[in-house]
Amino acid sequence: MAALTDEQAELFRPGFASVATVNADGSPQLSITWVEWDGEHVVLNTTAERAKGRNLLRDPRIVVMAVDPGDPYRWVSVAGRAEITEEGADEHINELSLRHWGKDYEIPEGMTRLKILVRPERVNSYGLDK
């Protein structure tokens, strides 16, 4: 397992990252989503019905990359395995919504929210102090 430096962790603070998973047919899947760093994991939130959620329920391998919004030559990527839980997932998406949009999140009916925790197994970064 790998830890993030303070500077690497800081890149997750604006709260957006690219997320790569693998589809059932073995092709790559890519999206951008809200993320945060809890001190041990990159944490994100999706649903069991979306491509990212479906993929991670089948194959938990994931890479998350945060790029400095002001400087694309400063980035950090974290590869690991998703730990997936429904517990607290509704509350978590609401916290993210309040932080980013300043209002409650309207969870569509028939969707199962998933909270995804990624403990870093491999970390790469560029443009950051060692």
Add this chain to the structure above:
Amino acid sequence: MAALTDEQAELFRPGFASVATVNADGSPQLSITWVEWDGEHVVLNTTAERAKGRNLLRDPRIVVMAVDPGDPYRWVSVAGRAEITEEGADEHINELSLRHWGKDYEIPEGMTRLKILVRPERVNSYGLDK
């Protein structure tokens, strides 16, 4: 095959995008790199020795996602298959270097540059006019 709208194509103009491929062990691989849109393809440049290049030589399936640097709620992603060529690849990386850094690119010895063209098979976008 799918075409990009003018607004989707415009998101490739700042010249950076996230790129997802699949590693030999089936795990996802993610990086950020220079890209451009040539009117028909997303075009990027890597080497046969880097993870992205090695992966694409084995499995050409790729997703490229460009995000508005000023607004993470505006993005476009293009999924397709990499057409890979060494022809013109050195000149192409030099063009990208001149555009972004204003100087020639120093190609390390022992590296084989690859020019990657991705014709869109599936396009997703968010926050853009239809």
